[in-house]
Amino acid sequence: MQAYIDQLIKDGAFAGMPKEVVYALAMVLVAFVVLSVFVAPLAGVTSWLERRVWARMQSRVGPNRVGPQGILQWLADGIKNLLKEDLIPAAADSTLFSLAPYIVFMGFLCTFVVIPFGGALIVADLNIGILYVLAVTSLVVVGILMAGWASNNKWSLLGGMRSAAQIVSYEIPAGVSIVTIVFLAGTMSMQGIIRAQGWGPWDWFLFHNPFTFAAFFLYFTAALAEGNRTPFDIPEAESELVAGYVTEYSGMRFLFFFFAEWGNLYVIGAVATTLFLGGWQVPPLPIFETSPVLLGVAQFTTFFLKAYLWVFVAMWVRATLPRVRVDQLMGLCWKYMVPLSFVCLLGTIGFMFVPDDLRRVIGAATLGFGIAVMIIFFMRVKFQIDNARPELYLKPHI
């Protein structure tokens, strides 16, 4: 990319222009393309999909009018919200109030810089990649706290305070779980972490040893809490706090918070995929060696599907579980997740001294355990579906 721009500066369309200006222009252009082509539809379609999945689980239909199966519902909602009055309460701190949604949005958007969609498909493979993700997602809490405070509303304030306490607390188990993988991979670069794994599940860090297996679930739970998702959606708990920190927002600003929330779901899945599930690694088929385009497509699809699986799981969790109370939330974090994540870290460090042959055996056992858990889980799902007796739900004559 940089080489191509340098070429343009040298003897192309930008000949003679200062290097910095062209770089800045290119960055803005790339950001715009990424935002409008990938992130916006992704967050939008996720919002539609969540409503559909949720509706199915609740024996409803869900939005199905705009576009095929209602897939363009997010566009209609976006236009509707654009046309709405952008209300700033008289007693609110208008500067902070208008700024807050953009800070939240920026915090989530910046993570897309380091998300490795494929072997060559990454905006910037920073050598501090995963640390960067942790850093920029922390911006979200600043934005939420700002929104809560600037709204000058007691519900917003309570929501903002809850959110700040929650996100700051859950960063610790999430961070420690991530450090576990950083130790194993020996690098913080996202591509480096993926390259340290293989395409098969036996090469994934998830099944490296029992401690990484536990660390994955700790990370996913903590990430759900950081993303304000059920069962940890206490900052905007609508049955308690009306709408939490978004109570006073309307129109497009309101939408930005949810844009960030739905987009953030994908980021959670993407980071989990990168760290634990082998990222974009595909089997080394001979056809990929001859066709780099096909390889790129295969890598992108693999990564996208793996990441989106966790988005689906988050939707599923949301449709199933009630919400925890704020003190239980903190108790869960500090009493269980923080100590457990440190145990995982120390355990993994211990495993780095285990001979490789023994480590492989234990890794295989972990894989077997994981498969067993999956089988039990799906047997349980089957049990529930068998007992759901769907034939009774629709009785036209009643």
Added chain:
Amino acid sequence: MNESIETGTGLNTEDMTISVGPQHPSTHGVLRFVVKTDGEVISEAIPDVGYLHRSIEKIGEKVTYHGYVPYTDRADYLAAMFANQAFCMAAEKLARTEVTRRGEFCRVVACELNRIASHLISVGTFGQDIGAMTPFVHALRERETVNNLMEEICGARLTYNYIRIGGVGYDIVPETLTKIGEFIDHLEPIVDEFNRLLSGNKIFIERLAGVAIVSREDAFSYNLVGPNLRGSGIKWDIRRDIPYSVYPELEFDVPIGTAHVGKLGDSFDRYWVRIREMQESCKILRQCLQMMPKGPAISKVPRKFRPPAGECYARVEAPRGDMGFYVVSDGSEYPYRVRIRTGSFTAMAIIDKLSKGIMLADLIALIGSLDVDAPEIDR
């Protein structure tokens, strides 16, 4: 208004006064609490009722006995059948009107269906208050079937105007009785499924077990009724203890709180009583369908209904507890005075006592577990 609190550090804090409602998502109608909190911990929650006052009692003095029945529907629109029945029972007592036997059975069938519908709403919205959205929709789905059955029985889905003085407005046709039987067969496994989804959920139990405990003494002294009273382990059900209609002939159990997961009288016990009452209602319905006698559904009642001068009080066991109508007659076509006693109104009084020291989220759970219903509070 806000008093400064000494913390001993030189930095004083203040209690925050929050107005929960009247337009709050989980106050179940227009209901307001003035809550004083220290952070999230409540130090005081004063209920402020009266936002849904519709003068139903006063209207009773202005319309005839027959004409007042539709108004009683609105006293508690989630359980309209019981208000119908309580008022009609009062009027029948005053005028010594006989109710036909089939009429009594029709009343019990309609009331128990209505109890199931009301409890479904109650446990569903309770789940929603705790943050679980799916059980709410599932409960509403089942209630929709009840509404359809009600529509077949009396033509209305919410405000029934079905029970009339002397019997019921329309006989229940045999096809509808068959459908009710099918619905009961369908509901019992659904309640089990509901329990798997919500009642057995670890988070749900953690949120409710041991929260907002009502002791036996408090339940008596604050005059709690219905499931709220039974949740505290007191076996008191008007259907069993002051029998009316054909309930003495029917066999059913009165579920009481058993400290199922937490302490006796906690929020979960009150919820659990409602779940088991739905199962008991199914039992009652099944018996009624078998015992359904032949005959007219309503006895001969004069169009100009003039009970002799006097007063009487009739009470029924509504989903929200003891519902009573006190009717005074001066011998004319219009009641001299109508007074309605409802369960939700008395339940409001205990909220201030229970809410001291609990979290804001628990207040919502507490309101949900008491199943207070705004129209019933204000009338």
